[in-house]
Amino acid sequence: MxxxxxxxxxxxxxxxxxxxxxxxxxxxxxxxxxxxxxxxxxxxxxxxxxxxxxxxxxxxxxxxxxxxxxxxxxxxxxxxxANSLQIKTCDGHHLLTQRWEEENKKWGxxxxxxxxxxxxxxxxxxxxxxxxxxxxxxxxxxxxxxxxxxxxxxxxxxxxxxxxxxxxxxxxxxxxxxxxxxxxxxxxxxxxxPLASGYAVYRAWFDGSAIANDPLTSFFYDNPDGDQHICWIGPDVHFIAASLKKGSFSWVCTHKDVADIDESWQLEAPVADARKVLVGWDPVVQRILDLTPEPLIDWKLVYRxxxxxxxxxxxxxxxxxxxxxxxxxxxxxxxxxxxxxxxxxxxxxxxxxxxxxxxxxxxxxxxxxxxxxxxxxxxxxxxxxxxxxxxxxxxxxxxxxxxxxxxxxxxxxxxxxxxxxxxxxxxxxxxxxxxxxxxxxxxxxxxxxxxxxxxxxx
Ligand SMILES: Cc1cc2nc3c(=O)[nH]c(=O)nc-3n(C[C@H](O)[C@H](O)[C@H](O)COP(=O)(O)OP(=O)(O)OC[C@H]3O[C@@H](n4cnc5c(N)ncnc54)[C@H](O)[C@@H]3O)c2cc1C
Structure with missing residues (x-):
């Protein structure tokens, strides 16, 4: 090789x-x-x-x-x-921590x-x-x-x-x-x-200072081992959030979407739209939404x-x-x-x-x-x-x-x-x-x- x-x-x-x-x-x-x-x-x-x-x-x-x-x-x-991905249910119940060391050692x-x-x-x-x-x-x-x-x-x-x-x-x-x-x-x-896949992704990338300073979300930046990466799973929706040591914060939320993608497939949406698909989810997710600047990217997933x-x-x-x-x-x-x-x-x-x-x-x-x-x-x-x-x-x-x-x-x-x-x-x-x-x-x-x-x- x-x-x-x-x-x-x-x-x-x-x-x-x-x-x-x-x-x-x-x-x-x-x-x-x-x-x-x-x-x-x-x-x-x-x-x-x-x-x-x-x-x-x-x-x-x-x-x-x-x-x-x-x-x-x-x-x-x-x-x-991040040295791992935590996977939780939408109500915040920890399911598993998937660690990356082994695969990084194996494949780089x-x-x-x-x-x-x-x-x-x-x-x-x-x-x-x-x-x-x-x-x-x-x-x-x-x-x-x-x-x-x-x-x-x-x-x-x-x-x-x-x-x-x-x-x-x-x-x-x-x-x-x-x-x-x-x-x-x-x-x-x-x-x-291209065809609509039936799903879309709300996406956000922003300066993470507010996340780092909030008691509910500061753990994203407190981790001495590196960044945090968490995936919450709910019925036909998943939400993944990540911190980056440089101070950025990113999240993506994949959800059902039946919009017509013929004209446009990469739109903007208010944070309120994401709230609608995340009602009742873990308070950490709710706080992330509170701290997310407007607007989101509404990325229609095309497939064929x-x-x-x-x-x-x-x-x-x-x-x-x-x-x-x-x-x-x-x-x-x-x-x-x-x-x-x-x-x-x-x-x-x-x-x-x-x-x-x-x-x-x-x-x-x-x-x-x-x-x-x-x-x-x-x-x-x-x-x-x-x-x-x-x-x-x-x-x-x-x-x-x-x-x-x-x-x-x-x-x-x-x-x-x-x-x-x-x-x-x-x-x-x-x-x-x-x-x-x-x-x-x-x-x-x-x-x-x-x-x-x-x-x-x-
Ligand atoms: C602006 C942009 C932002 C993206 N952001 C993300 C993201 O945040 N996260 C993510 O996971 N994926 C994102 N993607 C998609 C991701 O980059 C691609 O799925 C993946 O990298 C495959 O790349 P690709 O080179 O096949 O296609 P693309 O990355 O889509 O690149 C296609 C390129 O072809 C150019 N092009 C198209 N038509 C013509 C033409 N007629 N003449 C000349 N040039 C043309 C486009 O301007 C573009 O630069 C983004 C794509 C683009 C274009």
């Missing part, structure tokens, strides 16, 4: 266009650069903003970050430092932190340390592919707000353009709108049935990250799987050897990833269904049933080593069955889910 930074890889001559600078797009850009490809990144936002709140990376992603020189040492001080550290801050570290690494060509204010409005190459049309907005359009050509296009992906339309041949494919008919355009496979937050894997996609694409394009073979690499990427991602998505459904069951007495009688599953096949996975090891066998099947039918080559890469480790309890 590689854990050292790659020595400068020889140039492959493969021109990669990446659409989007989320964690998926940036990982693909960094990993493609690292593997010797020539990368251009296009992002519709004209300026970078520190958007979002808490985001989690499992050990399967943090082991990738540690290969990027200087990145882990910048992320670590920004990260949440993981990182939870503010999305904007962690994203800033990664963007600076791509742009400043590696010199990757990242073009902000470039909105992709059309995707193209031929047997010889791929291209996008971009609408460019300059700092004065004037618009221009331009075509940018490459050997492949990696569409990391999020849940509302335009690239997906080309890959599927029709528009595929698995796409039949993530790659275009001529295998020159690949979807990755949320564009290919949005995750429920209860999987705690959405961003990590986007990072794994980027790593796999970098390796597959290197292994294919030259621009003439990139279609094989794009098909292999889908085959190396598809079954694993589907299985990881299901873990989010399982945890949500477990945590959202209504019978509090049954939960109290069997607290162990609420334990968050931490699975070796998810967290112990090394996407780079896996792609290096399995690329040739996957391509051998593709050469036999053709690039149009990926079924058999996907089956070759079904994860071994018996590899599950339960970590100790308190």
């Amino acid at each position: 590689t854990t050292d930074p790659l020595p400068t890889a020889p140039k492959t001559g493969i021109r990669v266009i990446v659409v989007g600078t989320g964690f998926g797009g940036l990982s693909a850009a960094i990993e493609c650069h690292r593997q010797g490809h020539t990368v251009t990144v296009l992002e519709k936002f004209p300026v970078r903003k520190e958007l979002g709140d808490i985001i989690s990376f499992g050990q399967n992603a943090s082991r990738i970050f540690r290969r990027w020189p200087g990145v882990a040492s910048k992320i670590e001080p920004l990260s949440h430092r 550290k993981r990182y939870d932190g503010h999305r904007g801050e962690l994203h800033g570290v990664m963007l600076a690494h791509a742009e400043q340390d590696l010199g990757i060509d990242i073009r902000l204010g470039h909105r992709v409005v059309q995707y193209y592919e031929t047997a010889e190459g791929a291209a996008v049309d971009v609408e460019i907005t300059n700092e004065a707000g004037q618009k221009d359009t331009k075509r940018i050509e490459g050997d492949v296009v990696l569409a990391a353009d999020g849940v509302r992906s335009l690239g997906r339309t080309l890959v599927l041949g029709h528009e595929d709108k 049935d698995p796409l039949p494919t993530w790659t275009s008919p001529l295998r020159r355009i690949a979807l990755l990250g949320d564009a290919a496979h949005p995750f429920l937050p209860t999987s705690i894997q959405g961003a990590s799987q986007a990072v794994e996609d980027g790593v796999t694409l970098g390796v597959a394009l290197k292994k294919c050897g030259s621009p003439a073979n990139v279609q094989e690499a794009i098909a292999a990427f889908e085959c190396l990833r598809y079954e694993r991602v589907r299985a990881a998505q299901k873990t989010g459904e399982t945890t949500r269904d477990t945590w959202h069951q209504a019978d509090m007495e049954a939960i109290k009688a069997n607290p162990e049933s609420m334990r968050l599953r931490r699975e070796a096949w998810v967290l112990g996975h090394d996407a780079e080593a896996y792609a290096e090891e399995h690329y040739d066998a996957t391509v051998a099947v593709l050469r036999r069955t053709g690039l149009q039918d990926l079924t058999e080559a996907r089956k070759l890469n079904v994860p071994d889910m018996s590899d599950t480790v339960r970590v100790s309890n308190e």
